Structures are given as C-alpha cells and as structure tokens.
Amino acid sequence: MNQPMHFHPADGFAARSRAAVNDAGQRKNFRGAMDFLQAKRRAQFPDADELAGLRELGATIRRYSLAHLPRLLEQLEAKLTANGVQVHWAENADEANAIALGIARRVEARRIVKGKSMVSEEIGFNHAMAAAGIEALESDMGEYIVQLDGEAPSHIIMPEINKTRQQIAELFVDKIPGVTYTEDVDALILIGREQLRRKFAEADIGLSGVNFAVAETGTLCLVENEGNGRMCTTLPRVHIAVTGIEKVVEKLEHVPPLFSLLTRSATGQAVTTYLNLISGPRKPGEKDGPEEVHLILIDNGRSQAYGDELLRATLQCIRCGACMNHCPVYARIGGHAYGTTYPGPIGAIVSPHMLGLDATYPLAFASTLCGACGEVCPVRIPISDILVRLRNEAQARPGSSDASLRGSGAARTKLVSAIWRGWSLIYSRLGLYRLTSWFMSRGRALSPIEQGAWTRSRTPLIPAPKRLRDLIRERKP
Amino acid sequence: MEPGHGLARNYPAKPKNIYLFATCLVDQFAPGAGMDTIRLLEREGIAVHFPEEQTCCGQPAHTSGYPDEARAVARRQLGLFPEPWPVVVPSGSCAAMMRHEYPKLFADDPALLAQALELSERVFELTEFLVHVAGFRQADLGPACTVALHTSCHARREMGSHETSAALLAGLGRVTVVQQARVEECCGFGGTFAMRHPDISEAIVSDKVASLRESGAERVVSADCGCLFNILGRAAKLDEIAVSPAPTLVGEHIASFLWRRTGGAEQ
Numbered sequence: 001m002n003q004p005m006h007f008h009p010a011d012g013f014a015a016r017s018r019a020a021v022n023d024a025g026q027r028k029n030f031r032g033a034m035d036f037l038q039a040k041r042r043a044q045f046p047d048a049d050e051l052a053g054l055r056e057l058g059a060t061i062r063r064y065s066l067a068h069l070p071r072l073l074e075q076l077e078a079k080l081t082a083n084g085v086q087v088h089w090a091e092n093a094d095e096a097n098a099i100a101l102g103i104a105r106r107v108e109a110r111r112i113v114k115g116k117s118m119v120s121e122e123i124g125f126n127h128a129m130a131a132a133g134i135e136a137l138e139s140d141m142g143e144y145i146v147q148l149d150g151e152a153p154s155h156i157i158m159p160e161i162n163k164t165r166q167q168i169a170e171l172f173v174d175k176i177p178g179v180t181y182t183e184d185v186d187a188l189i190l191i192g193r194e195q196l197r198r199k200f201a202e203a204d205i206g207l208s209g210v211n212f213a214v215a216e217t218g219t220l221c222l223v224e225n226e227g228n229g230r231m232c233t234t235l236p237r238v239h240i241a242v243t244g245i246e247k248v249v250e251k252l253e254h255v256p257p258l259f260s261l262l263t264r265s266a267t268g269q270a271v272t273t274y275l276n277l278i279s280g281p282r283k284p285g286e287k288d289g290p291e292e293v294h295l296i297l298i299d300n301g302r303s304q305a306y307g308d309e310l311l312r313a314t315l316q317c318i319r320c321g322a323c324m325n326h327c328p329v330y331a332r333i334g335g336h337a338y339g340t341t342y343p344g345p346i347g348a349i350v351s352p353h354m355l356g357l358d359a360t361y362p363l364a365f366a367s368t369l370c371g372a373c374g375e376v377c378p379v380r381i382p383i384s385d386i387l388v389r390l391r392n393e394a395q396a397r398p399g400s401s402d403a404s405l406r407g408s409g410a411a412r413t414k415l416v417s418a419i420w421r422g423w424s425l426i427y428s429r430l431g432l433y434r435l436t437s438w439f440m441s442r443g444r445a446l447s448p449i450e451q452g453a454w455t456r457s458r459t460p461l462i463p464a465p466k467r468l469r470d471l472i473r474e475r476k477p
Numbered sequence: 478m479e480p481g482h483g484l485a486r487n488y489p490a491k492p493k494n495i496y497l498f499a500t501c502l503v504d505q506f507a508p509g510a511g512m513d514t515i516r517l518l519e520r521e522g523i524a525v526h527f528p529e530e531q532t533c534c535g536q537p538a539h540t541s542g543y544p545d546e547a548r549a550v551a552r553r554q555l556g557l558f559p560e561p562w563p564v565v566v567p568s569g570s571c572a573a574m575m576r577h578e579y580p581k582l583f584a585d586d587p588a589l590l591a592q593a594l595e596l597s598e599r600v601f602e603l604t605e606f607l608v609h610v611a612g613f614r615q616a617d618l619g620p621a622c623t624v625a626l627h628t629s630c631h632a633r634r635e636m637g638s639h640e641t642s643a644a645l646l647a648g649l650g651r652v653t654v655v656q657q658a659r660v661e662e663c664c665g666f667g668g669t670f671a672m673r674h675p676d677i678s679e680a681i682v683s684d685k686v687a688s689l690r691e692s693g694a695e696r697v698v699s700a701d702c703g704c705l706f707n708i709l710g711r712a713a714k715l716d717e718i719a720v721s722p723a724p725t726l727v728g729e730h731i732a733s734f735l736w737r738r739t740g741g742a743e744q
C-alpha cells in the first residue's frame with residue numbers, strides 16, 4: 001500500500017522508532033545488512049586518494065548541473081523532443097499522476113509494469129493508478145516482494161532489506177498460488193521471475209525511473225541489475241519515465257563518474273549488470289522498442305530547495321543510499337519508522353521540500369550529527385549542515401527571516417524557546433555562569449538522581465565537588 | 478564542515494604560551510581531566526592560560542536549532558583569546574565547534590566573521606596539539622595494560638584527531654590498543670539527541686558498550702567527555718541492572734590516562 005498523500009510522518013515518529021528499536025529480530029536484520037553493505041562499499045574504495053578525487057569530480061558535476069539547471073532542462077526537453085520523446089512537466093505528485101493517467105487512458109492501458117523508481121513511490125503512483133482501475137505491477141524483485149506484502153520500501157536501493165529470507169519464503173507461499181516453501185535464494189528468485197515474465201507480455205505500459213538525464217544528447221540513463229528495467233522500457237508499446245527535475249546533467253561524459261560513484265557507493269559493485277541508455281521510441285525499420293516514450297519531469301518541492309544556497313546541495317543526490325547504510329540511527333530503526341518515501345539522512349533533508357517541514361521536522365532531529373552520512377556521500381552533500389539548518393528552520397519564529405521554508409516554525413514552542421533563552425543567558429554572562437555552576441558543585445549532594453531521559457538509560461551525571469576554575473585558582477600561589 | 482575533507486592544516490612551532498578552553502563539561506563534571514591537561518602541557522614547557530570568563534562553546538544550542546542563542550554564547554568566547562597563542566581544547570567536539578562552526582555562525586557579520594576565522598586557525602584539539610605542535614614524547618612508566626580508544630564523531634570527522642589520539646597511545650610502550658568492533662560508529666550521545674530520542678540513543682550506546690566490553694580492553698579512553706559520560710553512564714546503569722559486583726567497563730579522559738602513564742602523580 002502506498003502512503004496517503006498527506007501523510008504526516010511527524011505524527012508517530014517517536015512511537016514508531018521506539019517500536020523499531022525494541023524489535024530485536026528486525027534490529028538484527030538491519031545490523032547484518034548494514035555491516036554487509038558497508039563492507040562492500042569499503043572494498044570498492046581501497047584507495048582514499050582515488051575516492052577523494054572521484055567524489056570531488058562527482059560533486060563538481062552535480063553542482064555544475066544544478067548551477068545551469070534551467071538551461072539544461074530546456075536543452076533536455078528540446079533534444080528529447082527532437083528524438084521523438086514526449087516531455088511533460090509536473091509541479092507536484094497529483095499533476096504527475098494525472099499526466100501518466102492521461103497517457104494510460106489514451107492508449108487504453110489496463111496494466112502497467114514498473115521498473116524500480118523511487119520517484120514513482122514519492123508520488124504515490126501505484127495508488128493513483130489503482131484508484132483509476134489500472135494495475136501497476138512492480139517488476140524489480142525487491143519492489144515486487146514489498147508490493148506483494150502491501151508494504152512501502154524500507155530502503156531506497158534495497159526496498160525489501162527489512163525482510164529475512166524466511167519471511168520472503170513465507171510471503172511467497174502465502175501470496176502466490178501453488179508455490180511450495182523454499183529458503184533457497186535462487187529458487188525464490190526463479191519463482192518471482194516466473195510470475196513477472198508473464199506480466200511483461202501483458203503490460204501496455206512500462207514505467208521506469210531515470211538515474212541521469214543527459215541534456216546534450218537527450219539520453220535517459222537507467223541503472224539496474226536485474227534486466228527488468230530493460231524489459232519495462234522495451235517490451236510494452238508505451239514507455240513512461242518519471243524523474244525529478246534535478247537529475248539532469250549536461251554531457252554524456254558526465255555520466256561515467258557518477259555511474260561509478262553510484263554503483264560502488266550503493267551496492268559495492270564496480271558496475272551494475274545493466275546500464276540502459278534510452279534515446280527515443282522505436283524508429284522505422286527497428287525490430288523492437290516502444291512506440292511512444294514519455295518523460296515526466298517532476299518538481300514536487302525541489303524548487304524550494306533549489307532557491308536556497310545551502311539547501312540546493314540536497315539536489316546533488318544521486319540516490320545511492322550510502323548515507324542510510326552508514327547511519328547509526330537508520331541501522332537501529334530501519335526505513336519504515338521514518339514514515340517518508342525516502343528514509344535515513346537523505347530522507348530527512350529532502351522530505352521537507354516534498355511534504356513541508358511541519359510534516360517532517362522530527363526527521364531532522366533524528367540524527368546525532370555524527371557526520372557518517374556526509375563522509376560517505378559520493379557527491380559530498382553537507383548533510384549535517386543541512387540538518388542543522390532544518391532544525392533552525394523548524395524552530396524559527398514564524399514570519400522571521402529565519403523561517404524561509406514551507407512549514408518553518410512548526411516545532412517552535414514557547415517553553416522550549418524560553419529554556420534556550422535562559423541557557424543562553426547563563427552561558428553568555430560570566431556572573432550567571434559562575435553562580436549556577438558554583439551552586440551545582442556545592443549542591444552536588446542535591447543533584448537530581450532522576451535526570452529524565454538521561455537516567456532512564458544511564459547513571460546520573462553528578463557535578464564534581466570543585467570546578468576546574470576552582471582547582472586552578474587554588475593552585476595559584 | 479564536510480566530514481573527512483580538507484582536514485590537513487599547518488601547525489605552528491611549539492609555543493611558550495597557550496590558552497586552555499576547557500569546555501563546560503570538563504569545568505563542571507570532569508575537572509580532573511582539565512587539571513591533567515594543564516599538567517601535561519606545562520611539563521612540555523608551555524605556560525597554560527585559562528581565561529576565567531570562558532563558559533561553553535555554544536554547541537548545545539547550535540545543534541538544537543537555536544542559532545541566536547548559540548551565537549550569543551559563542552560570541553562571548555570569541556573575545557577571550559586576545560594574544561595570538563594557540564587555543565587548546567580537551568574535546569574534539571568543542572574544538573570542531575570553534576574551528577568549523579563559528580565561521581558559519583558568524584557568516585553574516587563581517588567583523589565577527591573575521592574574528593571567528595582568525596580564532597579557527599589556532600584552535601587545536603588536545604591530542605592534535607600534543608602530537609603536531611608540542612611534539613609530545615614521554616616514556617611510558619605504567620604496567621602493561623590494554624585500552625580501547627573511543628573517538629568522538631566530530632573529533633574523527635572534523636578534526637582528524639582519532640589519528641593523533643591513536644598516535645599518543647602507540648607511543649606508550651606498554652600499552653596495547655585493542656580495536657572494538659565498529660570503531661568509527663557514533664556512541665549515540667549527540668548532545669540533546671540523547672534527551673530527544675532516548676530510545677534510539679539507548680540502543681546505539683548499548684551496542685557501543687557491548688563492543689567495548691567484547692574488545693576485552695581493560696579500559697576505554699577518549700578525548701571527549703560527552704562520549705565518555707554517555708558510554709560509562711550506560712555501562713554503569715547496565716551493571717546496576719545486572720547487580721554486578723564491580724564495574725564491567727571503566728574509562729577516563731585520555732589526558733588523565735597519559736598523565737598517569739608518563740609518571741605524573743595521581744592528584
């Protein structure tokens with residue numbers, strides 16, 4: 001089931017994350033999966049200098065692309081149109097779905113087969129199609145499993161990462177008629193494939209995402225491992241690609257470094273099995289390929305990020321998932337607790353633009369700011385800086401110059417603001433600091449043994465009998 | 478500051494004088510670590526100046542979404558170091574705040590920005606200073622022992638001082654450093670994160686305690702008091718729950734460990 005469109009992840013994040021950390025089985029699954037993915041990535045980057053150079057190159061390409069975004073989008077549209085691809089623009093999720101639906105109705109489509117696309121998750125595509133009586137079937141194995149179980153993906157690269165082999169085996173027995181229980185991975189994949197192959201032949205439309213859209217050549221690049229992406233974009237008579245407006249790069253030669261960063265950071269692969277370069281519909285005399293190709297370019301809040309110097313870096317993202325694979329919080333709570341399509345650090349920084357900061361600010365606070373995400377991000381997004389900025393925005397006084405985003409100020413409360421004002425007063429006036437810290441030391445016997453959340457998990461923090469400043473003074477002759 | 482990038486910096490020659498910015502945690506909760514820092518530096522022939530007006534670097538407000546409050550506090554610290562001496566901080570996290578975050582906090586005020594940038598250049602984390610500036614080389618006089626080093630995330634990713642902490646320990650002949658699993662993972666403290674998300678924080682710190690215990694190290698040392706309080710406080714709580722007769726994990730600030738190992742008397 002897809003999320004309802006006006007879902008407020010802010011509601012219930014604390015409860016969901018609490019439930020998740022107490023789910024020992026899931027904790028173990030995630031820990032194992034994260035350790036595995038971290039090791040795979042590490043093995044891909046044995047040379048720190050090569051990694052630093054490549055990240056710098058990747059970041060530069062993405063920054064350059066964003067700096068020229070309006071021009072590149074125009075160029076992309078012109079080139080694609082010349083190639084015979086129909087380009088559509090969607091301001092938000094509803095518009096994007098309406099465009100897709102319009103195409104589906106025109107070609108009298110009843111079944112859509114989908115390659116993996118997080119943007120389609122973002123816009124609630126399956127849900128919108130189902131509401132119009134059109135079946136949208138996931139053909140990526142992970143997405144297929146998630147769809148079979150009526151869930152949302154819990155990871156942007158490996159949507160089914162929260163499930164064990166046993167759970168998948170049980171799911172197959174449960175949902176696919178005539179399947180006998182097996183935990184053998186190859187057998188499970190075969191069962192899934194068998195189901196999917198049949199559907200490809202029946203589909204009227206193939207839907208895919210886009211990893212990179214090349215403006216100069218009008219090429220849509222699609223990175224995948226299973227070959228289902230290639231089937232989706234070649235077998236059905238209509239191919240619809242959906243993507244965010246930020247995915248454009250200028251030249252074909254900008255793709256290889258980003259492709260390399262993507263596959264090595266995401267799954268620890270030197271290359272993926274497939275890299276599809278799509279440049280248009282079937283030409284006269286060609287034996288295969290779709291008759292129509294459409295690209296839907298979606299804003300869905302990206303313009304807001306684009307308009308801000310710091311937050312624009314959010315759009316550099318190539319959706320590799322490395323930030324979540326290295327996040328100590330994600331490893332403990334998994335993807336579903338976030339409640340957003342994109343979980344983990346990237347989810348925390350990109351979702352506010354899509355859903356409003358009021359609906360998503362708890363995610364910005366769900367980080368220790370350890371910086372592991374920014375350290376591995378292949379395009380050098382300063383994720384911690386952005387998280388701090390979003391925290392500021394969340395607590396800014398509405399109407400003030402610090403409140404610049406949709407939903408800014410939503411986290412602000414009079415009490416907490418007053419506490420921080422008091423804190424600031426104490427620590428910026430030496431006299432006050434001296435006094436309070438002196439009382440804390442002298443009155444240490446009276447220190448509370450109950451220190452809220454701190455002592456629920458830890459022994460209390462008791463001030464020393466004498467402060468450092470007292471010890472220093474005493475030692476002076 | 479983007480983690481792990483461009484951490485290389487130029488180090489000055491060994492100075493005669495330095496400022497100590499001790500941090501609010503050390504002042505109130507771990508003054509012993511502050512005193513040992515002073516003793517270590519003085520033994521290297523460096524005069525330590527402690528500006529009385531210092532309070533806190535401002536990080537708690539900065540990471541909690543209160544930039545004005547953080548600025549008010551940070552601004553006070555900015556003016557405390559008039560001489561061009563190095564400012565040594567026995568905390569990687571607070572050092573990173575002063576070195577990397579102050580210039581961002583004051584980005585909109587040219588005069589304060591200039592001051593922040595000037596200060597940024599001479600802020601050093603303690604172990605970084607001992608290795609790269611003071612040329613610390615004291616003989617290890619303690620009995621053979623094993624330790625695990627925990628480096629705070631800001632120390633590691635913004636100051637690169639996991640390497641200097643490790644180098645100092647490696648210089649102690651009879652100390653064996655054992656590596657705990659997932660050494661670079663956060664301890665789950667995160668300042669106000671521990672209060673805001675107690676369940677997640679507890680889950681992370683419990684794993685950290687487990688990996689440190691499993692490492693078999695006799696003690697854990699760290700150059701950051703925040704992490705130490707979090708880790709040792711959690712370990713002690715677990716001991717309480719398990720009615721353990723003795724602590725299962727002990728630890729201290731690296732300054733105290735170094736001072737004791739290299740012949741400093743326990744005070």
Ligand code: SF4
Binds near residue numbers: 316318321322346378
């Ligand atoms: S933010 Fe960086 S690490 Fe995270 S998914 Fe995007 S590109 Fe990958």
